[in-house]
Structure formats: structure tokens, C-alpha cells
Amino acid sequence: MPATVAILGRPNVGKSTLFNRLAGRRLALVHDTPGVTRDWKVVRASFGNLKFDLVDTAGLIEDGKTSLTTRMKRSTEAVLREKADIALFVIDARAGVTPHDEEIASWIRPYQVPVIVIANKCEGKAGEGGYYEAFKLGLGDPVAFSAEHGDGLGELIQRLAQLLPEEPEETEAREPEDGPLKLAIVGRPNAGKSTLINRLLGEQRMLTGPEAGITRDSIALDWSWGGKPVCLYDTAGLRRQARVKHKLERLSVGDTLRAIDFAHVVVLICDPEIPISHQDIKIASEVLDEGRALILAFNKMDQIKDKAAFKRKAKETVKRQLPHAKGVHVAYLSALRGDGVKALMPEVFRVYEIWNTRLPTSLLNRWLAGVLERHPLPLAARRVLKIRYISQIKTRPPTFALYANRPDDIPASYLRYLENELRQTFKLPGIPLRLQVKGGKNPYLKKK
Numbered sequence: 001m002p003a004t005v006a007i008l009g010r011p012n013v014g015k016s017t018l019f020n021r022l023a024g025r026r027l028a029l030v031h032d033t034p035g036v037t038r039d040w041k042v043v044r045a046s047f048g049n050l051k052f053d054l055v056d057t058a059g060l061i062e063d064g065k066t067s068l069t070t071r072m073k074r075s076t077e078a079v080l081r082e083k084a085d086i087a088l089f090v091i092d093a094r095a096g097v098t099p100h101d102e103e104i105a106s107w108i109r110p111y112q113v114p115v116i117v118i119a120n121k122c123e124g125k126a127g128e129g130g131y132y133e134a135f136k137l138g139l140g141d142p143v144a145f146s147a148e149h150g151d152g153l154g155e156l157i158q159r160l161a162q163l164l165p166e167e168p169e170e171t172e173a174r175e176p177e178d179g180p181l182k183l184a185i186v187g188r189p190n191a192g193k194s195t196l197i198n199r200l201l202g203e204q205r206m207l208t209g210p211e212a213g214i215t216r217d218s219i220a221l222d223w224s225w226g227g228k229p230v231c232l233y234d235t236a237g238l239r240r241q242a243r244v245k246h247k248l249e250r251l252s253v254g255d256t257l258r259a260i261d262f263a264h265v266v267v268l269i270c271d272p273e274i275p276i277s278h279q280d281i282k283i284a285s286e287v288l289d290e291g292r293a294l295i296l297a298f299n300k301m302d303q304i305k306d307k308a309a310f311k312r313k314a315k316e317t318v319k320r321q322l323p324h325a326k327g328v329h330v331a332y333l334s335a336l337r338g339d340g341v342k343a344l345m346p347e348v349f350r351v352y353e354i355w356n357t358r359l360p361t362s363l364l365n366r367w368l369a370g371v372l373e374r375h376p377l378p379l380a381a382r383r384v385l386k387i388r389y390i391s392q393i394k395t396r397p398p399t400f401a402l403y404a405n406r407p408d409d410i411p412a413s414y415l416r417y418l419e420n421e422l423r424q425t426f427k428l429p430g431i432p433l434r435l436q437v438k439g440g441k442n443p444y445l446k447k448k
Contacts, residue, residue, distance in 0.1 A: 002044065003164050004083045006055040008076055008108075009090035010100050014120040017147035018090060019043075019056035042221070047157050052086075052164055055079055086114050086163055091134055093119040093127030093144070105137045114163050116156070117142035123149050180222070180229035181352055184259045186287075187269035188279055192299040196269065196335035197221070197234045200345070225345050233259040260286060264355065264396070265293045265348050267331075272298050272310060276317045284322055288432045291397045293355040295329050295347060295430075302334040326420070327429025355431050356395050364390045364400070371421050380409035399434040407437040 007015045023043045045054040057076040080087065087108060091101050108115055117139050119131040123146040134142035143159060145152035185193045201223060221232040260266055266287045270280050287294045296318060304310045311332060318330055329347055333340030368390045377385040387410070389403040400422070404410055419433050 002051050002053050003085040004042075004053045004055060005045075005086045005088060005160065005164075006057055006079050006084040007088045007090060008057045008080070008104070009118075010098070010104060013090045013092040014147045015090050016056055018088070018118065018120065018145070019054060021147050021150060021153065022054050047160075050157065050161055050164060052160070055083065080108070080111050080113060084111075084113050086116065086160065087111075088118050089115050089137075089139065090118045090120050091130065091137075091142075092121055093130030093134070094121045096130040097133040097137060102137065105139055108139070115139045116159050116163075118145045118147075118156070119143065120145050120147050122146055123151055180231045181349065182231045182233070182262055182264045183348060184233040184235060184263035184266045184292075185269060186235050186260065186266055186283055188271065188277070188283075191269040191271050192335045193269050194234055196267075196297075196299065196333075196341070197232060199335045199338055199341050200225075200232070225349075228349070233263060235259050257286065260290055260292060263292050265295065265352050267295045267297050267344070267348070269297050269299050272300055272304050272314075276314075276321050281321055284325060288325055291432050291434070293351045293397070293431045294325060295331060295344075295351060297331040297333055297344065299333060299335050301332050301339060302337050307332070325430060325432075326423060329430050351430060354428055355397055357398050357426070357428060358395050359392050359398070359426060361391045364392065367421075367425055371418065375417065377414060378411065380406060383409075385409055393436070397432040397434060398428065399436065402435060402437045404437055404439065407439045410437055 007019055009015055022045050042053050042055050045052055057079055089104065089108060091097060117134050117137060119127060119134045119142045121127050122131055122144040127144070131142060131144045143152050143156050145156060185196055187193055201221070221234070223230045223232050268280065268283055268287065270276060284294060284296070298310075298314060301307060301310075314330060314332075318325075318328065322328060329351060331340060331344055331347060333344065335341060368387065372387065377387065379385070383406065386405045387402050388405070391401050393399050393401045402410075402418075415435050415437070419435060422433060423429060
């Protein structure tokens with residue numbers, strides 16, 4: 001297994017910017033608000049044969065006496081105690097070494113983890129004084145660095161190479177191109193997304209609590225369920241657009257929407273106290289418009305007294321409010337107690353298989369002939385409409401091309417009828433289906 005390099009320090013010194021620089025892409029939210037990062041996130045970084053797991057941790061807040069800041073500190077402690085082989089201790093060279101930096105340095109020492117001090121923001125001469133001050137921390141020679149511009153990257157990689165073994169070239173079989181199933185957990189703030197992630201993983205990996213909006217950026221977690229690789233995305237809660245006022249919250253929303261773009265299956269967590277709110281419908285529509293498979297999960301079912309009545313009402317609400325997600329699977333669970341959670345992952349993989357469905361062309365055209373015979377196309381301006389051929393042109397989601405003589409005249413209601421028949425005949429519930437109508441003759445007929 002690759003070594004683990006953890007980035008830590010007080011808030012707003014540039015830890016997430018350093019994380020993005022070493023990862024080679026923007027993965028962590030960066031904002032001038034202290035404490036943006038609250039959960040630690042991991043990415044595989046590589047420089048030649050030097051490969052390591054890079055961890056971005058929550059900022060260590062000075063005099064953090066609230067329940068949330070205490071949990072953030074414990075999360076960082078767990079990384080340092082259980083995972084880290086090297087710590088990158090980041091200070092703001094422009095601000096110089098603060099008493100809080102000295103306190104963190106004293107806190108790090110007992111862990112006996114090799115430490116590299118990063119004097120960040122050293123571009124130009126503004127950070128020169130802070131760089132020399134960093135020597136007095138007693139953690140070895142600091143690295144003059146600029147996470148924003150990449151200055152000092154070469155020296156940092158050399159220092160890491162002295163402490164980390166080079167990974168041998170990979171000789172074993174590579175993972176299939178499809179890679180792991182990508183599963184995003186989304187929903188409104190405080191719906192229980194992080195609690196569900198912790199329940200699935202069997203550990204307190206994500207910060208949780210009564211405060212709404214603890215998770216601010218999307219956290220990708222490599223996991224395995226039943227021997228099958230899964231990449232889990234925990235995301236920030238999505239509020240109504242009118243309530244998203246601050247730049248940081250807009251960044252969080254954008255990060256969540258990107259997680260939906262990357263996902264294969266999306267579990268939308270709903271609060272049973274407000275079943276299928278307007279915001280839930282918007283999120284579900286976003287998931288389906290992006291072509292992702294969707295599962296609705298009503299969390300906190302331990303708070304519902306009459307569960308049978310609630311489930312009847314929920315099914316009716318889903319059917320009425322989400323007509324474009326016919327057959328979508330609905331799960332009922334309590335992430336806090338674990339009720340119903342075991343049944344979730346089998347359903348995720350079942351929906352994933354449906355999302356990957358590919359139907360033989362011959363089977364589709366026999367189906368089409370039967371449908372047209374039972375329910376012929378209407379006339380358009382007294383002209384006969386014909387659908388000559390159907391083929392599946394892609395999966396994920398299943399997408400079908402219909403070849404017709406007058407494609408623009410086929411009514412939308414008839415296309416909805418075809419979609420419903422496809423779902424029912426080939427058992428494709430709860431996933432988006434796409435029908436594209438094209439002009440011209442059967443492209444697969446041989447020319448004479």
C-alpha cells in the first residue's frame with residue numbers, strides 16, 4: 001500500500017491549495033473563510049515512481065471549544081495517529097509563526113511522525129521573514145513554498161522522496177476500464193448523508209452532528225462492498241437557490257453538482273418530516289437530466305410512528321411529484337440506528353446493472369413491430385408517419401435511436417408511450433431513458 005502524507009495546520013494557511021497543487025487538479029474547495037475543510041479527503045498523488053495517498057485535513061482551530069471544532073480536531077488526530085506516515089505542517093509565512101503554530105508543533109511531536117514544515121505564501125519577499133521564523137519550530141528545515149504558484153514544488157518532492165520508498169512499476173492486472181461504481185449521496189442539509197456514509201463504512205469517517213451544513217465540499221472515499229470496488233461521494237447539502245447567498249455556499253453547491261456529474265448512481269436522502277419537498281424534486285430532476293440512476297431514500301424512519309401509513313403516502317407522493325422517474329426505487333432506513341441500510345447496497349448494484357443494460361437490435365425491432373401493430377402512429381397533416389427501425393446507440397443511461405420518415409412530426413405523447421412500453425417490456429424501472437428520433441431510412445439495410 002502507498003504511504004500516507006497528511007496536510008495539517010491552522011485554518012486559512014493554504015492547506016487545500018497545497019492539496020490541489022500536489023493532486024494536480026482542483027479537488028478541495030478553496031476560499032478565504034477559515035475552516036472551509038471539515039472532513040478529511042484522500043487522493044492518490046504521483047510524481048514519477050513516487051506515489052502516495054495525500055490527505056487534506058480540517059484546520060486546527062485555536063481555542064476550539066464548540067462541539068463541531070472538537071470533532072474536527074478529533075478527526076485530524078485520527079488521521080495523524082492511524083494513517084499518516086508523513087505530516088506536512090503548513091504555516092502562513094506572510095503572517096509569520098504564530099503562538100497557535102507553536103502550539104500545533106508541540107501537539108505533533110508526540111506522534112513521532114516525520115514532519116516537513118511548509119512555509120506557504122513565500123512568493124516574492126513578503127514571506128521571507130516567516131520562512132526564517134519557521135526554523136524555530138524545531139521540526140527541521142522548512143520548505144519555502146507557494147501553493148498558489150507552485151514555487152518550491154521541486155524541493156518538496158525531493159524531501160518526500162527521501163522519506164518515502166519509490167513504488168515499483170505496476171505489473172499486476174489493471175482495474176477494468178469501468179473502474180469502481182461511483183455512488184453519490186445527496187440531499188438537503190442535515191438529512192443524514194454523512195451519518196449514512198459512516199454507517200456504510202462501519203466507522204466514524206465523516207463529521208456528523210445536529211448542525212446543518214457540516215459537510216462543505218464533496219468527499220470521495222474508496223470503498224469495497226462484497227468484494228466490488230465503490231467510490232463513495234459525500235456531498236454538501238443543497239439548499240434552494242434563493243437561499244444560497246454566500247460565495248462559499250455557491251462553491252459547495254457547484255461541488256455537489258459536479259459529484260452528480262461524476263456519479264453512476266445517486267442516492268437522494270429525504271427527510272420524512274418533509275417528504276419530497278420542492279428542493280428534493282429539483283435535485284431528483286437534476287440527477288435524471290444528467291442521465292444518472294436514482295434511488296430515493298427516506299432517512300430517520302426511526303422517528304416515524306405509523307410506518308405503513310407513511311410508506312403508502314410516500315409512494316403516492318413519489319408517483320405524483322416525479323412522473324419522469326417511473327419505477328424509481330424507494331428505500332426506507334435509519335442511518336443512525338442502521339435499520340434498512342443493509343438492503344441499500346444490493347439495490348444500488350441492481351439499479352447500476354439496469355443503467356448499463358444493452359438490448360440486442362433484433363429484439364428491439366421485434367418489440368417495435370408489435371408496439372406499432374397494437375398502437376399505430378397517428379397521421380400528421382393527413383400524411384402517414386412511419387418508424388422504420390430502432391437501435392440502442394449507448395448505455396449509461398440506455399439511449400435509443402428511432403429512424404422515422406417524418407421525425408419532427410412524431411408526437412411527444414407517442415414517444416412517452418414508447419418509453420413506458422420499453423420500461424415495462426424490458427424491465428427498466430427508475431432510470432432515465434433517452435429516445436432520439438432521426439430521419440432517413442434504415443441505416444442497417446444493405447444497399448442493392
